[in-house]
Amino acid sequence: xxxxxxxxxxxxxxxxxxxxxxxxxxxxxxxxxxxxxxxxxxxxxxxxxxxxxxxxxxxxxxxxxxxxxxxxxxxxxxxxxxxxxxxxxxxxxxxxxxxxxxxxxxxxxxxxxxxxxxxxxxxxxxxxxxxxxxxxxxxxxxxxxxxxxxxxxxxxxxxxxxxxxxxxxxxxxxxxxxxxxxxxxxxxxxxxxxxxxxxxxxxxxxxxxxxxxxxxxxxxxxxxxxxxxxxxxxxxxxxxxxxxxxxxxxxxxxxxxxxxxxxxxxxxxxxxxxxxxxxxxxxxxxxxxxxxxxxxxxxxxxxxxxxxxxxxxxxxxxxxxxxxxxxxxxxxxxxxxxxxxxxxxxxxxxxxxxxxxxxxxxxxxxxxxxxxxxxxxxxxxxxxxxxxxxxxxxxxxxxxxxxxxxxxxxxxxxxxxxxxxxxxxxxxxxxxxxxxxx
Amino acid sequence: xxxxxxxxxxxxxxxxxxxxxxxxxxxxxxxxxxxxxxxxxxxxxxxxxxxxxxxxxxxxxxxxxxxxxxxxxxxxxxxxxxxxxxxxxxxxxxxxxxxxxxxxxxxxxxxxxxxxxxxxxxxxxxxxxxxxxxxxxxxxxxxxxxxxxxxxxxxxxxxxxxxxxxxxxxxxxxxxxxxxxxxxxxxxxxxxxxxxxxxxxxxxxxxxxxxxxxxxxxxxxxxxxxxxxxxxxxxxxxxxxx
Numbered sequence: 001x002x003x004x005x006x007x008x009x010x011x012x013x014x015x016x017x018x019x020x021x022x023x024x025x026x027x028x029x030x031x032x033x034x035x036x037x038x039x040x041x042x043x044x045x046x047x048x049x050x051x052x053x054x055x056x057x058x059x060x061x062x063x064x065x066x067x068x069x070x071x072x073x074x075x076x077x078x079x080x081x082x083x084x085x086x087x088x089x090x091x092x093x094x095x096x097x098x099x100x101x102x103x104x105x106x107x108x109x110x111x112x113x114x115x116x117x118x119x120x121x122x123x124x125x126x127x128x129x130x131x132x133x134x135x136x137x138x139x140x141x142x143x144x145x146x147x148x149x150x151x152x153x154x155x156x157x158x159x160x161x162x163x164x165x166x167x168x169x170x171x172x173x174x175x176x177x178x179x180x181x182x183x184x185x186x187x188x189x190x191x192x193x194x195x196x197x198x199x200x201x202x203x204x205x206x207x208x209x210x211x212x213x214x215x216x217x218x219x220x221x222x223x224x225x226x227x228x229x230x231x232x233x234x235x236x237x238x239x240x241x242x243x244x245x246x247x248x249x250x251x252x253x254x255x256x257x258x259x260x261x262x263x264x265x266x267x268x269x270x271x272x273x274x275x276x277x278x279x280x281x282x283x284x285x286x287x288x289x290x291x292x293x294x295x296x297x298x299x300x301x302x303x304x305x306x307x308x309x310x311x312x313x314x315x316x317x318x319x320x321x322x323x324x325x326x327x328x329x330x331x332x333x334x335x336x337x338x339x340x341x342x343x344x345x346x347x348x349x350x351x352x353x354x355x356x357x358x359x360x361x362x363x364x365x366x367x368x369x370x371x372x373x374x375x376x377x378x379x380x381x382x383x384x385x386x387x388x389x390x391x392x393x394x395x396x397x398x399x400x401x402x403x404x405x406x407x408x409x410x411x412x413x414x415x416x417x418x419x420x421x422x423x424x425x426x427x428x429x430x431x432x433x434x435x436x437x438x
Numbered sequence: 439x440x441x442x443x444x445x446x447x448x449x450x451x452x453x454x455x456x457x458x459x460x461x462x463x464x465x466x467x468x469x470x471x472x473x474x475x476x477x478x479x480x481x482x483x484x485x486x487x488x489x490x491x492x493x494x495x496x497x498x499x500x501x502x503x504x505x506x507x508x509x510x511x512x513x514x515x516x517x518x519x520x521x522x523x524x525x526x527x528x529x530x531x532x533x534x535x536x537x538x539x540x541x542x543x544x545x546x547x548x549x550x551x552x553x554x555x556x557x558x559x560x561x562x563x564x565x566x567x568x569x570x571x572x573x574x575x576x577x578x579x580x581x582x583x584x585x586x587x588x589x590x591x592x593x594x595x596x597x598x599x600x601x602x603x604x605x606x607x608x609x610x611x612x613x614x615x616x617x618x619x620x621x622x623x624x625x626x627x628x629x630x631x632x633x634x635x636x637x638x639x640x641x642x643x644x645x646x647x648x649x650x651x652x653x654x655x656x657x658x659x660x661x662x663x664x665x666x667x668x669x670x671x672x673x674x675x676x677x678x679x680x
Contacts, residue, residue: 025554033551044539367549368524370517
């Protein structure tokens with residue numbers, strides 16, 4: 001049966017109000033508007049349903065926090081490039097290490113990539129050019145003059161040793177730094193109180209003048225007077241003449257002397273380290289020339305302005321590329337783990353959230369939302385909660401990493417002494433804010 | 439005589455198949471003119487809501503055609519059908535009609551914004567519609583700050599915002615007390631008197647009395663119709679057959 005309308009007066013569908021006349025909108029306008037609605041609804045839903053939102057936020061926040069903290073700690077422990085200048089050479093121009101018997105090749109940072117020239121080729125590694133006046137059986141302090149003549153600047157020898165002492169009934173092991181700070185070395189060695197120590201006497205009866213670092217003081221070593229200690233099994237008396245702050249690679253210094261506190265015996269090959277002083281930068285050409293003498297050079301000028309890759313030896317380029325691939329792999333694995341964990345944790349939470357939105361979605365559909373618009377409504381909530389959680393997770397992760405680093409430094413941990421290195425998204429620029437220094 | 443705004447022509451809607459086959463609508467035809475409010479009555483399961491869904495393009499007929507303003511719904515792509523819903527028709531359901539996270543004005547502006555209108559412009563149009571219906575004081579309220587009757591009136595405003603001129607109301611007074619229900623129907627009636635076409639599904643004869651015409655469904659078929667709304671009570675009393 002059909003129902004036809006009874007006769008009616010002429011009535012046509014009236015036009016809407018003048019300001020509601022709808023021109024054909026562009027797809028972009030619809031896209032923008034539907035996102036605006038989706039995000040508005042999502043923001044308000046988050047406020048309306050605090051408990052449910054908090055659950056999702058926590059589920060996203062925890063893995064993000066974890067990854068952010070791990071990345072920050074990893075980059076803080078990884079001291080590379082210009083970051084290492086204060087630790088390696090302080091206010092000096094370069095740190096020389098060697099010399100090897102073979103001529104060296106290296107990247108801008110020899111700790112990242114270095115080797116022997118022609119190593120692995122048929123003709124064999126190239127023999128290093130002899131350094132005039134260098135005694136291969138001498139210690140770094142004996143050879144400082146020869147190295148100084150080679151580089152054409154003043155140098156100071158630097159060495160490290162282990163010192164054992166007793167505080168009460170406790171045995172304490174400290175890292176010692178043999179370095180004469182009188183020339184002025186900037187952050188590498190800063191005198192905090194007292195005076196610079198004199199170089200140790202060869203007479204074992206004369207006490208070795210020593211500076212204590214705050215770390216040694218915290219370990220209970222008396223801040224004044226003398227104490228007994230041993231280096232490489234040789235006992236000496238140490239006289240405290242002041243306190244200092246010293247920075248080492250991957251170590252926390254406890255004591256500082258102006259030279260080797262004891263005769264440490266044979267030094268095979270005369271291997272040592274020297275800090276180049278003065279105002280003249282050690283250029284990449286200087287570095288290559290020193291490589292020819294078997295030295296590996298950490299240069300301030302080169303670290304701050306590395307040479308282009310095409311100026312590096314092929315073997316060095318390969319090493320650096322391998323390191324980059326390794327880093328990329330680690331970052332990729334971390335991101336994949338985050339994605340999996342987040343999906344497993346958050347997926348069900350969002351599924352519940354989307355199910356609760358069914359009525360809203362049905363209402364939107366009855367008002368002309370088509371499938372992509374409805375999808376945006378669901379995604380809008382995910383976006384708002386995701387951005388909120390990821391942002392909070394990243395900030396909290398960095399804060400947690402800062403707390404871990406600060407705590408580790410108080411314990412003398414040797415792996416977290418680099419500048420606090422915040423790279424929450426890994427891809428972001430590195431920056432070193434004034435966080436706690438060792 | 440005016441051209442019908444809505445033409446439902448020989449529509450059949452079958453749910454399921456074989457043993458679960460249910461004929462929800464069986465060769466139903468109906469025309470709704472501008473300014474006309476048509477009430478659909480019938481017992482539970484008679485196909486009232488299915489008819490409303492088919493008329494609004496929320497459901498597709500198994501056979502037959504539905505056209506609104508000259509556009510046949512069956513020939514439209516989903517995107518165009520959605521556009522038609524944004525621009526030409528609005529729904530009012532029994533309850534929970536409004537999106538809880540949007541204010542009254544934003545709810546009314548929703549179809550316009552979905553259609554690509556800038557938020558400020560859409561809200562201006564929404565306020566204009568609310569003003570026409572004396573609901574301006576509610577424009578910044580969220581649904582949980584309004585009574586059921588107020589929510590339904592806002593829902594009617596949304597159903598008519600912009601160029602929308604066809605209202606489909608499915609038991610719009612079902613969750614309201616009788617006085618509030620009457621108020622809501624009065625608003626609907628007033629809008630129809632201004633030229634809007636309306637399709638009202640109800641099971642209460644006193645509500646159907648607001649309509650120009652009452653169509654009685656049973657088992658998916660139109661079993662009777664009356665042009666005089668006052669006859670609805672008699673129609674109901676007779677079980678839909680005269």
